Amino acid sequence: MSDRRSAQWYGGDDRNSYIHRAWMRRGLPADAFDGRxxxxxxxxxxxxxxxxxxxxxxxxxxxxxxxxxxxxxxxxxxxxxxxxxxxxxxxxxxxxxxxxxxxxxxxxxxxxxxxxxxxxxxxxxxxxxxxxxxxxxxxxxxxxxxxGTFRGVPLGCGTDVWKLSEEVRAGTLSADEFQRSESSMIxxxxxxxxxxxxxxxxxxxxxxxxxxxxxxxxxxxxxxxxxxxxxxxxxxxxxxxxxxxxxxxxxxxxxxxxxxxxxxxxxxxxxxxxxxxxxxxxxxxxxxxxxxxxxxxxxxxxxxxxxxxxxxxxxxxxxxxxxxxxxxxxxxxxxxxxxxxxxxxxxxxxARVYDREVIRPRADPLQMEAGIAVLHGNLAPDGALVKPAAATPALLQHRGPAVVFDSVEDLKERLDDPALEVTADSVLVLRGCGPKGYPGMPEVSNMPLPAKLLAEGVRDMVRICDGRMSGTAYGTVVLHVAPEAAAGGPLAKVRTGDMIVLDLENRRLDVDLPADEWAAREPSAEAARAYAAPARGWEKLYVDTVGQADTGADQSFLLGASGDKVSRESH
Missing domain, CATH: 3.40.50.2300 (Response regulator)
Structure with a gap:
């Protein structure tokens, strides 16, 4: 027999190897177990x-x-x-x-x-x-x-869902037309x-x-x-x-x-x-x-x-x-x-380029600097991400008052309330969406914009979240904020009206408050009530052992390699 790993099961003439071979002899030739x-x-x-x-x-x-x-x-x-x-x-x-x-x-x-x-x-x-x-x-x-195409225009999966759904909310596309695009996209x-x-x-x-x-x-x-x-x-x-x-x-x-x-x-x-x-x-x-x-x-x-x-x-x-x-x-x-x-x-x-509209030359790029930017500051001690390629350049240096949502449910309930105090300069903050908080770090960071601002023609705002966003999404979105609110991160302490400063050039994300006041502030009890608290199953194991976004959000007990050796042979 071969020294292959599979020979540990199939090699030999004892009862175990007999069982392993016999149960696989359903059309396999005899030489299937001779080193192949x-x-x-x-x-x-x-x-x-x-x-x-x-x-x-x-x-x-x-x-x-x-x-x-x-x-x-x-x-x-x-x-x-x-x-x-x-x-x-x-x-x-x-x-x-x-x-x-x-x-x-x-x-x-x-x-x-x-x-x-x-x-x-x-x-x-x-x-x-x-x-x-x-x-x-x-x-x-x-x-x-x-x-796929719709009304003669190519449709991008996901990306155009976000765009078209915002047009419906803005009143510039009918719900019927939106539904018609559904069968064209896929x-x-x-x-x-x-x-x-x-x-x-x-x-x-x-x-x-x-x-x-x-x-x-x-x-x-x-x-x-x-x-x-x-x-x-x-x-x-x-x-x-x-x-x-x-x-x-x-x-x-x-x-x-x-x-x-x-x-x-x-x-x-x-x-x-x-x-x-x-x-x-x-x-x-x-x-x-x-x-x-x-x-x-x-x-x-x-x-x-x-x-x-x-x-x-x-x-x-x-x-x-x-x-x-x-x-x-x-x-x-x-x-x-x-x-x-x-x-x-x-x-x-x-390699050759056959369409310079699709693949731009190095000397004439779509953007000169397009890598993922990592921000730090008193809102993100362990880092947060922003994708400049998908953002509005003018918003990457921004100062504005926070409008805070304690959960996805809170966002859905209040976002389109005509009484919501929000302007185009506001910074939408959504917390409780990290690995532990939701659980599972959902793709909600690219929050919809308030309906009344959409009606005014606003199509992007600074948004901050400890969750993720779809890779098909766009906008000036700061995400993967770490530590997340549910893990004791400072995002849990932000209040509506706090001045938020996004400074891409200096890779900073901060709340503009005196250090002593910020340190003394208590986290939101309302946000804490919305954090996930599973009692059993994978969700409990996940929440109890998952790491933060800045390290890959893997389970603590799965880090590293274990190799291909089984702990015990079958008997």
Missing amino acids: PHIAIANTASDLTPCNAHLDEVGRSVADGIHRAGGIALNLPVVSIGETQVRPTAMLWRNMAAMAIEEMLRANPIDGVVLLGGCDKTIPALLMAASSVDLPAVVVPGGPMLT RSRGHCNTMGTASTMGLLAEVLGMTLPGIAGTPAPDSRLLEAAHATGVLAVDLVEQDRRPSAVMTRASFHNAIVALAALGGSTNAVVHLLAIAGRLGVPLTQDDFDRIGAGVPLLADLQPAGRFLMEDLYRAGGLHAVLAEVQDLLDPAAVSVVGEPFVSVLDA
């Missing part, structure tokens, strides 16, 4: 995760590639999280999915794994799990959907076609080195995705042969490159919390401030919604990820490698 690598296909396909519903078909192409290369392909359905479907928020389940996937990869007789994901949390959860187990692994991103299989979190994490999986080069960003209905999935299956067998593991691929250099790519693409702020969590599993030193230090001066080159005009199908035809990164190759760390064993940057010399 067993490759799991960790498949997040689910009808309740609409963006991943096509992954069964992708998985079949992966399996064909595994078989062609002499391996044994094994479909392994794993926890799937439908971003648009699950309540209270998909982020509540990311760590649970990562934990469950980790345990199944470790518990089963497999030598390597192909990770199939698409929707926002699935690729992060898969990478977190694979990092902890550290078996040879490779990702197949499910890809974005094709561009044109095909695949995840959101804007540079939201799903697109961002699919592309960054490649920048981290964890995909077949060139696959990321391939539209989900494109036949070339199935071709690349087949090639990934072949690659998975080679990864086992070479014993190339995630810890050898996702290095500090890889995360450096992911931060550069995040800025150049105008990617989602959610990538910060996901990359921090993945790095935490690998033991790679990465901090929230690294995103500002490495990415601040990177130009925005991809003219994609929500920061720009175009959509993911346009990026693919214009040259794709490699064409964008070729423009900033000098900012990348050449030490990073990919799963094929070659330097990541080695594929960039052949």
Whole structure:
């Protein structure tokens, strides 16, 4: 028998190995247990995760590639999280999915794994799990959907939902027209076609080195995705042969490159919390401030919604990820490698740009400095984020009075009250939306604007929250405030009328109060009454052990890697 990991189950002639082999002899040839690598296909396909519903078909192409290369392909359905479907928020389940996937990869007789994901949390959860187990692994991103149109205009998933819904509230679009756009937006299989979190994490999986080069960003209905999935299956067998593991691929250099790519693409702020969590599993030193230090001066080159005009199908035809990164190759760390064993940057010399409207030249970027900015101050001792590429430039230096909401429910109840004292200069503050407070850090930071201001033509305001926002969202939104209010953060002490100062240039977020007065102020009792207090199940475990946004919001007991060894053999 081989010395492969799977041989620990199938090798030998005792009763246990007999049972392991016999129960798998359902069409497998006898030589399936004589040293051929067993490759799991960790498949997040689910009808309740609409963006991943096509992954069964992708998985079949992966399996064909595994078989062609002499391996044994094994479909392994794993926890799937439908971003648009699950309540209270998909982020509540990311760590649970990562934990469950980790345990199944470790518990089963497999030598390597192909990770199939698409929707926002699935690729992060898969990478977190694979990092902890550290078996040879490779990702197949499910890809974005094709561009839909409404009234002759392209629709960006998510981004145009926010825009159109605000137009309804402003009285400039009828509810009937809004409903008609619903069937136009989702044109095909695949995840959101804007540079939201799903697109961002699919592309960054490649920048981290964890995909077949060139696959990321391939539209989900494109036949070339199935071709690349087949090639990934072949690659998975080679990864086992070479014993190339995630810890050898996702290095500090890889995360450096992911931060550069995040800025150049105008990617989602959610990538910060996901990359921090993945790095935490690998033991790679990465901090929230690294995103500002490495990415601040990177130009925005991809003219994609929500920061720009175009959509993911346009990026693919214009040259794709490699064409964008070729423009900033000098900012990348050449030490990073990919799963094929070659330097990541080695594929960039052949990249070409075919549409300079979609992928701007380095000398004429959409924005000169587009990285995620990290703010500190007496409102965010451990940091907060703002995405300048999605913000109104004039609002990035702002001073205004706070209008405070103690919960999402409080926001919904009072936001459109005609008696609400609010102006365009006000700063909307929403608390109780961090990992512990909600729980799960919902995408509510891009708060709707008050109806009376929308009617006046206001389309952006400074908004501050300890939650997240959709990667498809836009606006001058300060988010991921840490520590969150429910963890004792100072956001819990803000009162309506306090003067808030946002100073992007100096990376500051402060309430303008004397230090002694601010220190003596008690947190809001009303906010505390709204914080989550689950009594059982995953929600209780989550709230009791989850970390803050600035460290990736992972569970304290899941940090680091545990390897692929099972604790005990079966008897």
